[in-house]
Structures are given as structure tokens and as C-alpha cells.
Amino acid sequence: DYANGPTHAFWSEFRAATRAVKPDAVTIGEIVETADLQRSYQGRLDGTLDFLLLQQIRSFFAFETVSASEFDHFLRRHLSYFPADYVLPSFLDNHDMNRFLWVVKGDKRTLNLAAICQFTLPHPPIVYYGSEVGLNQERDLEYPDGSRRPEESRVLMPSVDEEDGDLRSFFTVLIGLRRNNLGLWEGKRTTLAASDDGFYAVRIDATSGSAIVTLNRSDTAHALQIPAGATIWIQSEAVTKSDNDGWLVAPRAGAVFYIEPDTA
Numbered sequence: 001d002y003a004n005g006p007t008h009a010f011w012s013e014f015r016a017a018t019r020a021v022k023p024d025a026v027t028i029g030e031i032v033e034t035a036d037l038q039r040s041y042q043g044r045l046d047g048t049l050d051f052l053l054l055q056q057i058r059s060f061f062a063f064e065t066v067s068a069s070e071f072d073h074f075l076r077r078h079l080s081y082f083p084a085d086y087v088l089p090s091f092l093d094n095h096d097m098n099r100f101l102w103v104v105k106g107d108k109r110t111l112n113l114a115a116i117c118q119f120t121l122p123h124p125p126i127v128y129y130g131s132e133v134g135l136n137q138e139r140d141l142e143y144p145d146g147s148r149r150p151e152e153s154r155v156l157m158p159s160v161d162e163e164d165g166d167l168r169s170f171f172t173v174l175i176g177l178r179r180n181n182l183g184l185w186e187g188k189r190t191t192l193a194a195s196d197d198g199f200y201a202v203r204i205d206a207t208s209g210s211a212i213v214t215l216n217r218s219d220t221a222h223a224l225q226i227p228a229g230a231t232i233w234i235q236s237e238a239v240t241k242s243d244n245d246g247w248l249v250a251p252r253a254g255a256v257f258y259i260e261p262d263t264a
Contacts, residue, residue: 003030003031003048008040011027011041011044014027015043015044015045026087027046028045028087028089030048030051035052038082039082039083042083042086046086046087047123048088053121054091054093056078058092060200061104061113062103062104062114063103068196068217069194072194072200076189084186087123089123090118090121090123090124090126091126091128092111092114092131093128094128095154096150097141098137098142098152098153099128099135099136099137101131101134102137102140102153107252108134108164109237109253110252111131113216113252113254115170116234116255116256119174119175119177120178120211120256121185122185125178132167133164135157137155139152141153173234177234177256181208184206184208184209184211187210189204190202192224195218197218199215199220200214201213201214207261208261209259209261210258210259212224212226212257213254213256214247214253214255215254216251218251221248221249222248222249223246223247223249224246224247225245225246226247226257227245227259229259229260231258232257235253236253236254237250237253238250
């Protein structure tokens with residue numbers, strides 16, 4: 001928390017001291033500042049929580065204030081700016097802000113879309129407790145009188161009977177997909193589509209194979225050519241096959257296709 005409070009020299013000494021005791025110790029800091037300042041901690045911290053990505057994910061999927069091309073432009077610049085060994089854990093919400101599900105007015109389709117995006121990026125994803133079972137808040141943490149009450153998003157976990165089982169199953173599959181293919185998400189990313197109404201698709205190529213991630217934020221179905229032989233690893237809503245290797249991605253739907261190495 002507030003890792004930019006202590007000096008850079010402190011973190012250099014802290015890193016040396018912790019690794020002297022435990023060589024594989026990892027230190028991740030919370031620095032809600034510019035990319036330049038965050039990168040200045042390279043070699044002192046192992047990484048920083050990715051608040052810059054958080055803002056863009058919420059802007060694209062939740063607030064819909066940036067286009068698919070703007071989101072893609074940010075991702076390409078952001079991922080290339082930081083060294084590969086500087087860890088940038090991603091998240092959709094935390095204890096100091098409105099829950100993502102609250103921002104999207106309970107639309108779990110949009111939560112699933114954002115989660116697919118998050119889990120197919122190179123850096124490790126973080127899930128705020130309860131998001132995986134549909135936990136939401138009752139009131140905005142920004143009160144009409146101008147006060148801010150973060151406890152509104154720090155609600156109790158629901159009972160097992162109140163959990164969203166379908167959402168839990170979706171996150172279980174998504175987590176397994178992430179864990180079982182760690183090297184793939186660090187592969188080369190190529191943008192396939194970035195439409196004005198919010199359809200975004202990217203291809204990721206690695207030695208272990210390739211993946212095509214489709215994210216349709218729009219209210220219109222979008223078609224995309226997928227190489228023959230590709231298999232669907234996960235889909236949040238209906239993704240249907242059409243003619244000539246074309247696939248139709250439903251509104252507010254996302255999917256990940258897998259392509260075996262040396263195929264297409």
C-alpha cells in the first residue's frame with residue numbers, strides 16, 4: 001500500500017534484505033501514479049499493481065468511454081513500455097472503489113467479457129473476493145453529500161445457496177485455462193479487429209500454439225474468420241459457426257479459440 005511513500009533507496013535495501021533470507025521473495029507495490037514513476041522501481045520492486053490497466057478496462061468495458069481501437073492502442077503501448085520481468089498484476093476492482101458488477105448495473109455478461117480480457121493478458125490476474133460468485137453492493141460508495149464510503153463495496157460473502165453457480169463455473173474454467181497455458185499469454189499479440197462499436201479481437205502466437213481472443217462489447221453480433229481446426233476453449237455467450245470458417249460472436253459475448261502449433 002502506497003509503495004511510493006518510502007524512498008527508492010528503502011526499497012533497494014528491502015529487496016536485498018528479504019532476498020538474503022528468502023531468495024525467491026516477491027515484492028509487489030501499490031503505486032497509483034504514472035507509468036514513468038512505476039517503471040522507476042524496476043530492480044527495487046518486482047512489480048506494481050496495474051492501476052493504469054484497471055482504468056482502461058473499466059473505461060472500455062464498463063463505462064464505454066473509449067473505443068476498441070483506443071483500448072488496443074493503450075494495450076500495445078502499455079505492455080511494450082514495461083520490461084518483461086516487471087510484474088503488473090491486473091484487477092477489475094478492489095476494496096477502495098465500486099465493484100465492477102455494480103458499475104455495469106449487475107450485467108454479468110460484461111463482467112465475463114472483462115474477465116476474459118484480463119485472464120488472457122501476459123501478467124497475473126487478481127480477482128476481488130466475491131466477484132467469482134456474483135457478489136455485488138447495494139449502494140454507490142460515492143454519497144450524494146460528497147462523502148466517500150468504501151465499506152459499501154466491502155460486503156459479506158453470500159451463502160452457498162445465494163452464490164451464482166454459473167458464474168463460479170465460468171471463473172473456474174477461466175482460471176484453469178490460465179494456469180494450464182501460462183506461456184501462451186506471453187506470446188506475440190496481433191490485432192485482428194477493433195470496430196467503432198466495441199468489437200475487439202486479438203491473436204496471440206507462442207511456441208505452444210496460438211489463441212484468438214474475441215471480445216464483443218457491442219450490442220450487435222460480429223463475424224470473424226477463424227482458422228479451420230480451431231477449437232473453442234471458453235465462451236461467455238453464444239458463439240456460432242457460419243460458412244467458410246466464419247464465426248458469429250453474439251452481443252456482449254467473448255470467446256477464446258485455440259489453434260494447434262504449425263496449423264494456421
